[in-house]
Amino acid sequence: MPHSFLSINSITVRYLNNTLFTGLNFIVKKGEHWALIGESGSGKSALLHTIAGRFNITGGAVDHYFFDEFVKDHGQPETLLTYHQLVALVEPKHHFRNLSNTADFYYQQRYNSSDSEDALTVEQYLATVKPTHGKPVYWTYEKTTTLLKLGELLQKQIIKLSNGETKRLMIAAALLKNPALLLLDSPLTGLDVQTRAAFNAVIDEIIASGVTLIMATSPYEIPAAITHVAVLKNGAIIQALPKELFNAELFLQNDKDEVDNKELKALLNEGTNKIPYQFIVKMNKVHIQYGEKVILDGINWQITPGERWALLGPNGAGKSTLLSLINGDNPQAYANDIILFDKKRGTGESIWDIKSKIGFVSPELHQYFPTDNSCLQVIESGYYDTLGLFRLSQKTKADTALRWMKALEIEQYARVLLKNIPASAQRLCLLARALIKNPDLLIFDEPCQGLDAHQQHHFKTLVDTICSMSNVTLIYVSHYQQEIPESVTKVLRLERGKNIS
Known part of the structure; x- marks a missing residue:
């Protein structure tokens, strides 16, 4: 029987004045890779943020077995290591900063030549991303930029990237951290037809490198390498099953749509x-x-x-x-x-x-x-x-x-x-x-x-x-x-x- 990789045990999660989860359970075994499915607001993104340690858990517990195994295999480094450094989350929005690091980018900056110069190139940005644990790595700069097809973009300023190009850069940056667990929130959003078609191969290589994957996605865009599906509704997991038992057609909403x-x-x-x-x-x-x-x-x-x-x-x-x-x-x-x-x-x-x-x-x-x-x-x-x-x-x-x-x-x-x-x-x-x-x-x-x-x-x-x-x-x-x-x-x-x- 596979060992546990991550275990969420009856947790309660609050954010601001809202209770996001009550008594939530979610177990990931070694070798499993999960797709999170659900309507807008069902809790997919919130679950990814919870796993990444972004939200406070006020009840229950989370066991990070992957972190315990890493420390057992590699030892605790001189600088304190926590499970957070073995997790990479790719969100729908980026958090790039100006080259001067004095302010966030603004909407029209990419079209104003003098202001757009205040931005790192793709090459410079990726050079700032280092593995967080200092151990031998699989995802090198060369391997990552090749997989995500960033070669032609290396000298381009990040503010001038298209929406889909930005998504590829964010995934590359996450891989360069060489995480044990990669969390992807709607990774296919903004990608063109050709890039979406090639995404299965990207996921295959990520998983083959030993990274565990959990992703929020559409029921019709689940990569072939995903092994399990969790269906969320109103902050609860209402189904958790092997992918081969999941029928996307049953998930389709048949409610009548009317415009006044x-x-x-x-x-x-x-x-x-x-x-x-x-x-x-x-x-x-x-x-x-x-x-x-x-x-x-x-x-x-x-x-x-x-x-x-x-x-x-x-x-x-x-x-x-x-x-x-x-x-x-x-x-x-x-x-x-x-x-x-x-x-x-x-x-x-x-x-x-x-x-x-x-x-x-x-x-x-x-x-x-x-x-x-x-x-x-x-x-x-x-x-x-x-x-x-x-x-x-x-x-x-x-x-x-x-x-x-x-x-x-x-x-x-x-x-x-x-x-x-x-x-x-x-x-x-x-x-x-x-x-x-x-x-x-x-x-x-x-x-x-x-x-x-x-x-x-x-x-x-x-x-x-x-x-x-x-x-x-x-x-x-x-x-x-x-x-x-x-x-x-x-x-x-x-x-x-x-x-x-």
Whole structure:
């Protein structure tokens, strides 16, 4: 019978004023690798943080047998070693710091050349990561960068990485610590089709090196090397079984999804006084380059009112940079032939004029959005295009924000600080923030990241309903074909900065 690797015994876990787990039991044997499955807010991320030692346990006990075995085999080093140093957690959000280490990165920093220089390159960042236990290691710098295909990115500043490239870097940094236990929270989020397809091989090699793996993931994206599945609901493990006995189809939620069309129509008619435009976007031979690196090469793109576009391409293809030119975040727009809302960039319009006509959400916006406002305040800030509400709330606007929260099924979080709700609910708050002012253009960059199956389906239905009721223009980015709304009829596909469709 396999020896125990980790044993969680009837623990109670509290965070802030919330009880996350009561009487929770979870046992991992040597040679087992677990997938955590569950709806948004079920406790998957909280369990990973608990295992990593991030939350206080107020009752019960956790036995870290893997740590006892390590000390038995290697001895206690001169510097005090705890189990924490044998655990690596890869979260959905990164925690990179400026090169000067004086402040966190901010949202638009990657597009401002002088400020983006205040960032480590991938090579420099990985050089700061050392094994925590000082023993002979398997995961060397060369082996790790090869496995995660980081060779071409080594001289790139981390602030300029795409969402998927950042995820690969975070996994590489975790491996360089040479942990006994690797915890991955939604590791496939933001990865393109090719990288997701290769992920099984990555997991196989990690496990073959002797690392035990526990990961939170979708029931439809469980790697082949995973041996067991735990299903969570409302902070409890309701099933724990070998993977071959787990049926993802039984996990599918069959609840009927309904959108209140009458309420949605009323919300879409609020404050509408649309100006007719000939072009929402018109780009002519757009070229973006940083040093020797060409990001966009000769892009031509015309978007007229009411068109719904999918913007597709692998990680690092230039999609986020292209969107930054439209959303007013990239100063290189002034050096290119770009017309937005019938005005050529550089003819007197301000960034705020542009942003007032756009509802925008992206993984990067979620990464850098301040979290100390209540969810209701975050959504109301969409009226002003600010990253948070920096003025007194207006009751009529707050009431509309709450109505949008109800439309997205997150009204229970209205008075809760953004940082204290599940990541999926945070993303839905930012989606409501993008919708609240009924903009002429919606830009949804991977909007379904981290949402569970019901949330994804509900949001997709909501977008299609909005498109059927209005003449809103839409740009939609996703690495998953099934997430793209039915209302999308046009496609721009990028590869290595070039338009290939």
